[in-house]
Amino acid sequence: MSDKEVKNLEEIFEARIARDEKIEPKDWMPEKYRKTHIRQMSQHAHSEIVGMLPEGNWISRAPSLRRKVALLAKVQDEAGHGLYLYSACETLGISREELYDQLHSGKAKYSSIFNYPTVTWADMGAIGWLVDGAAIINQVPLCSTSYGPYARAMIRVCKEESFHQRQGFEIMLKLSQGTQEQKDMAQDALNRWWWPSLMMLGPTDAESVHTEQSMKWKLKRKSNDELRQQFIDQTVPQADLLGLTIPDPDLKFNEETGHYDFGEIDWEEFWQVVKGHGPCNKKRMKDRVGAWERGAWVRDAAMAYADKKEARAKKRKTA
Amino acid sequence: MSDKEVKNLEEIFEARIARDEKIEPKDWMPEKYRKTHIRQMSQHAHSEIVGMLPEGNWISRAPSLRRKVALLAKVQDEAGHGLYLYSACETLGISREELYDQLHSGKAKYSSIFNYPTVTWADMGAIGWLVDGAAIINQVPLCSTSYGPYARAMIRVCKEESFHQRQGFEIMLKLSQGTQEQKDMAQDALNRWWWPSLMMLGPTDAESVHTEQSMKWKLKRKSNDELRQQFIDQTVPQADLLGLTIPDPDLKFNEETGHYDFGEIDWEEFWQVVKGHGPCNKKRMKDRVGAWERGAWVRDAAMAYADKKEARAKKRKTA
Amino acid sequence: MSTGQLEDLHKYLLGIADNSLILGQRLGELCGHGPSLETDIALTNISLDLFGQVRSYFQYAAQIIADDKVTEDSLAFLRIEREYRNVLLVEQPNTDFGYTIARQFFFDAFHFLFLKELENSKDETLAAIAKKSIKEVSYHWRFSSDWIKRLGDGTQESHDRIQEAVNDLWMYTDELFHQTDADKEMIAQGIGVDTLAIKKSYYKMITEVLEEATLAIPESKYWHKGGKQGIHSEHMGYILSDMQYMQRTYPNMEW
């Protein structure tokens, strides 16, 4: 194709997006669009999979049968989200194997929030309430993103995420209505998860790359700082409802702007965790890579069996 | 050597034993004496080592610091006994490596009692009281056995074993003076360990092999049935003291004989466990073999380092 | 029913539920650590089904005991080890995926046949739980027997590994059919399942799959037992120390 032809295709492509048409796997797309989507979608899928670990840590110790069932179901949903997102990603011509390789080799990123440890049961509440809450704010706009398979996956994901968020809030509510020990547990979890949750919404706009292009492709519709403000504005009243104190002495409603002002985020910590030095980065990767390596013989067996079965079927046909 | 010369040596040898002289590693001894001693001493050493596992199972869960320290010290003593006994065995010209191989390949036996699970904390009491109690009855006569290194090892072992036995009894005593739950725990442990402890003293005399020869060599001084009777006679009053009931409806003091009569032992269970089908035979061997295999690189490293060090020392000397 | 009969029914319910509880717990440990996302989801799903069934049994068991302190959670989390009635099979560890599948396979076949009979229980609640559960369990059985075939007839390595797991766990299968006194009483009343009557079908069912999977049928006739009398393997204590952790550490609280 000549440069001119490509340019032409690109124009048609951008116009389709501008008209809110969905791009489908078989449609022509610029290489950069494909790559950016693979990066973002796989990062999202990896986050779901790695995100199973901190919550999985409490399945064996959930305090009641009802909570155990709910937690299992939630972690299973996350695996399901991973599955949709990997499948959506595969429509862009990359295999699951390659995507895993990128994760396991450290080439691909996943959400840094999962590099914090889950220390008490209340963390199951805080993760649902805050982490899923921040995730939803990030994700709702993606339900109308330009790439069809991603948009459709996100519609399913968001529906389940908001269920998880309510479930997390309900865990916190129960704790905050409980004994002093339970209240302390809830407050402690909020103290530990608050700042990392704010960081989840990404670096400040000044530090953020890719934003303009992503806006055009509807991979992003609001800036990180806008999303963060939205999250804070939405969450503070919920904390009040729980009778919990957000660990930010500078947090204050600003009558003029109609938003909450808040304190300085420790970006040094943010970058430290992103760069692989958070409390659990090593553990998460060891767990993932370990599971994958220990499972190699199982995957090989499944492949060998499928091959044998196919060969037998062929033989029967030709016989 | 001619047959006559050997015969002559054997007569001198047997006469020495009859005079209660000790046989030492450098002395001439019949091949059968050597083999029988390797078998019995290594079996004894293996029992100490495998015996660490059922008690080791409760170190991480001991109910008080005092008990945890005592249990750790006890298991460590068992490792120490293993060490003396392997060393004594090595004086007969067999290496530790070979002895381990025999254990790990299933060629060598160890006491079947360690193939029962330790189910509750009270089992730490019952093992000390009953299992060590039965062991002492087996072992005290060995302090004056004919083979010097074995006799000397046994003197040390027996001293520590009787301390362990008192310690076990004291655990039972504390439980039997405790809450109903603790009393139940103690009774339950007695119920489960009583019969296996009786079996520890070996098959009935009718079924027992090697006995005559062993008597001559002072590897054995009383028959299994005599030892068993001694154990029962000694233990029943202790159970009374604890307020616990021995799980044998036929147990009764016989005024005529001055001994306790007791019920039928389930020898089918005994042989099943001996043959490798007890509740924990597989687990014990997996644990032992697993530890050994996982440790191979460590032992290799220690050897390589020692070699290097020696080579360096030589080099310095010659330089 | 008389008090004695209610007590037997209560015990009977715990006997059934504890198997699902401990197996569900074992599967829950694996969540996020499977050999693939698909198997991870499937095993979590089985765990979820089992816990769902546990809740039905325990809620019923709590209801028929005249003691306010007995709830589904007190039954799940506040008994001592000797009071759990599950068979030894379900507490065996997740040594690897082969052991996990073999354990599941041996249990699912029993569970399926058992529930098929339990559907005919004279106790309507039990019959209803069985009816609901059997759909789930027939899926579990399909999943585990498919994997037995894949592993058995896959690569040489997978064949050897699953054969080892099958050999090691075989000795725990007989206990599935043991009957406690409460079991016998419930069978006599047409409430419980006569497990001896399904034993032959069981070994036929698993033998067929093992053969199709090119696996050897273990010959050992030594069986392990004890779980149904509350005498568990050394694994059980560690399962419980995690499972009961929260309820023991923070007693009498709502979650």
Added chain:
Amino acid sequence: MSTGQLEDLHKYLLGIADNSLILGQRLGELCGHGPSLETDIALTNISLDLFGQVRSYFQYAAQIIADDKVTEDSLAFLRIEREYRNVLLVEQPNTDFGYTIARQFFFDAFHFLFLKELENSKDETLAAIAKKSIKEVSYHWRFSSDWIKRLGDGTQESHDRIQEAVNDLWMYTDELFHQTDADKEMIAQGIGVDTLAIKKSYYKMITEVLEEATLAIPESKYWHKGGKQGIHSEHMGYILSDMQYMQRTYPNMEW
């Protein structure tokens, strides 16, 4: 001393003792599973020494708190996870013998230097405990540093494995020197050890051994912390669920 000072001393004692408690517990898990009988005995011995020290500290800590319910065992077994003050290093798992040795090595060097200073404490009880313990700990240090050399300068495999363990655990060393408010108060009073003053000797001490062992000194300057504030790694909960099992399951009993 004032009540506030006694509370600080109490906290200070727990801070010291919890390190030994959790490390002793970790070593206890290994009993019977070592690579040789000799190492098994040695590691058990270290565990025993550590628990002995724990008892001395906790008995003293219980004595200075005016609460009958506080005993050495309540301190060891009945606190919630957030109340344990040990550093993250000591709770790291027994991944293999290399990790066990590296963890021990990093701790022993600190422990030795720490106790040497603590011998000069104005608190006589503390000084006495330190005096008694330092003999034990100098043996621990000899054992672990000898093994660092054996593994580092042994085979290629052992070199790689111990290097990996050293690299992975390195990031936990800095926390050994952190000072809580209670620590600072005790230092100010001449009771506690100024850990910052021994930091340089520490890194010199371990660097010399690592170099002799032909191992590379990790370069990372990212440090992990949290344990001294009671924010532990995900391993801690499992350590406690086993360790506290009996006291939680059977409350208020004598053993």
